[in-house]
Amino acid sequence: MDSWVFWFLLVQSVIQFPQHVGDGLDEVTHLRMEERAKLQEQKKIQLEREVEQIVLMQGGTSWGHLLWPALQPLQVWPFAGLLVLLLAVWFMWRKRSREAESSDEEKKEKEDEEEEEEEEETWAYDLRWLLDERIQWPVQDLQTGCKRTMALIDNFTSVIGRALTGTFYPVLQQAIGFGSAFEGWTSREEEVVYRVLIPLTPPLGHTFHVERDGDPQKPGRNFRVRVELECSCPRQHQGANPLCFLHHADEVRRRTRQSNLLDSLCTGFYLDVQKTVLWFCALVRASWRRLPQSRSWHLVLLGSTRSCNLRLNNDQESFLVKVLFGVQRHASDIFITSRTRGARTPSIMWPETYAIAETKFFRHMARRVPQDSSHLKCLQLLACVLARKDFSIHSVKTIIMRLLNTVPVSRWHRRYFLLQLSDALEQLRLSLEEKHLEHFILGNQRLPDEIRLPQDVRRAKPPNLFHGLVQDPATHSLAMQTYFDLHHRLARVLAYGHL
Structure with missing residues (x-):
């Protein structure tokens, strides 16, 4: 309050201070000015007393109402200007103070963000060091191996396909790479095997009919490929075509000097796996020298009754290719193939x-x-440390596929590696305890649209991959022990980088 009184008196003194006059004024004017000065001095003294009385007052009357009668006869505009100036200075001071406070808060938030980023960078570096440098991963270049394999098999099918033109042997379609190597992961405990499927279609004058094998004693879904001769005669003149196998089988053999597919690669009316494999292996031996790979690789055919196994090596490296054969079901991604199922798979059985x-x-x-x-790192690490003899790596792969199909894709970033590894182990533990793990493809209604399934596969009841654990308590106990060993082996890998 004292400051306001001071400023008020200062303004008043500026307004009412008597002005100097020149020496040339007359005596009357001089006397009038002295009287006016005395009168103003008396008013000033009286006003000062009134202001002092106001300061001593304790009532609730506002300053504005008390000063206004005193200011009204005076010139108030200079005072108002000074007041506006002071208010402007005060607002500027408040604004700068708030800006300083806001700047301090922003600086603190920025420092906190920088600390969090540093912590994330440190964590990312530690995890990258763990995954890329600490853990000893398999050293195979899978992408290069897959490209090399597909180039080799494509060359084989191209050369063999030209040689089979006009014959009555199965037609070789474009090969399809599949399995762990083509999915981007592998186990270090064994040599990488590049698996390839060559689809077969019937030759001219023949048809394939896929029949389900209903024997409940055989595991899985198994099929047979029934081969039938097809009439190639005009619709209105059956038997008119002398090269129709159905009506003139002997004439066709005489003219073409070739037998039909039933006579060459079938047992009875069904396509024989073993005969088909031997036929293809013979064609591989005969056509190898025509391939450009023969100039830099040495080819060895390994014995097998249900697949054609090729080992290629040179002075620097070697790789193994396993060729299977199959028949596509209803233009889908499901095939019946020549793969083995069990110790004694019948030669006319084609497992799905x-x-x-x-x-x-x-x-x-x-x-x-x-x-x-x-x-893929998560799957490969589990495959590397898993004791394969106790339960199949395919079970672990099934769990990873189920997590991929349910967990948001953003959660598979490298920073969540340990979390996803923990989730996979927990799902494996629950499945082992419950002795139940459903097949991922068979009966799955939530697959991406681009994966084509026959209706009977899509509507099938998913089989339990751990069905054997239900039937054999000893096997279940061994599987649980394997799970605990897996935990121990993972801890060693994460701690020391190797088993």
């Missing part, structure tokens, strides 16, 4: 496989997950 659909699922997810995804 879902490996092509699984590989297609991994390729689909590779386009959706972050570029630095951890799902």
Whole structure:
């Protein structure tokens, strides 16, 4: 309050201070000015007393109402200007104070963000060091191996296909790579095997009919490929075509000097796996020198009754290719193939496989997950430390596929590697305890649309991959012990980088 009184008196003194006059004024004017000065001095003294009385007052009357009668007869505009100036200075001071406080808060937030970023960078560096440098991963270049394999098999099918033109042997379609190597992961405990499927279609004058094997004693879904001769005569003149196998089989043999498919690669009316494999291996031996790979690689055919196994090596490296044969079901990603099922698989049995659909699922997810995804690292680490004799790696792969199909794709970034590894182990533990793990492809209604399934596969009841644990308590106990050993082996890998 004293400051306001001071400023008020200062303004009044500026307004009412008597002005100097020149020496040339007359005496009357001089006397009038002295009287006016005395009068103003008396008013000033009186006003000062009134102001002092106001200061001593304790009532609630506002300053504005008390000063206004005193100011009204005076010139108030200079005072108002000074007041506006003071208010402007006060607002500027408040604004700068708030800006300083805001700047301090922003600086503190920025420092906190920088600390969090430093912590994330430190964590990312530690995890990158763990995944890229600490853990000893398999050293194979899978992408190069897959490209090399497909180039080799494509050359084989191209050369053999030209040689089979006009014959009555199965027609070789474009090969399809599948399995772990083509999915981007592998186990270090064994040599990488590049698996390839060559689809077969019937030759001219023949048809394939896929029949389900209903024997409940045989595991899985198994089929047979029934081969039938097809009439190639004009519709209105059956039997008019002398090269129709159905009506003139002997004439066709005489003219072409070739037998039909029933006579060459079938047992009875059904396509024989072993005969088909031997036929293809013979063609591989005969056509190898025509391939450009023969100039830099040495080819060895390994014995097998249900697949054609090729080992190629040179002075620096070697790789193994396993060729299977199959028949496509209803233009889908499901095939019946020559793969082995059990110790004694009948030669006319073609087990149904879902490996092509699984590989297609991994390729689909590779386009959706972050570029630095951890799902393949997670799967490969588990495959590397798992004791394969106790339960199948395919069970672990099934769990990873189920997590990929349910967990948001953003959660597969490298920073969540340990979290996803923990989730996979927990799902494995629950499945082992419950002795239940459903097949991922068979009966799955939530697959991506690009994976094509026959209706009977889509509507089938998913089989339990751990069905054997239900029937054999000893096997279940061993599987649980394997799980605990897996935990121990993972801890060693994460701690020391190797088993």
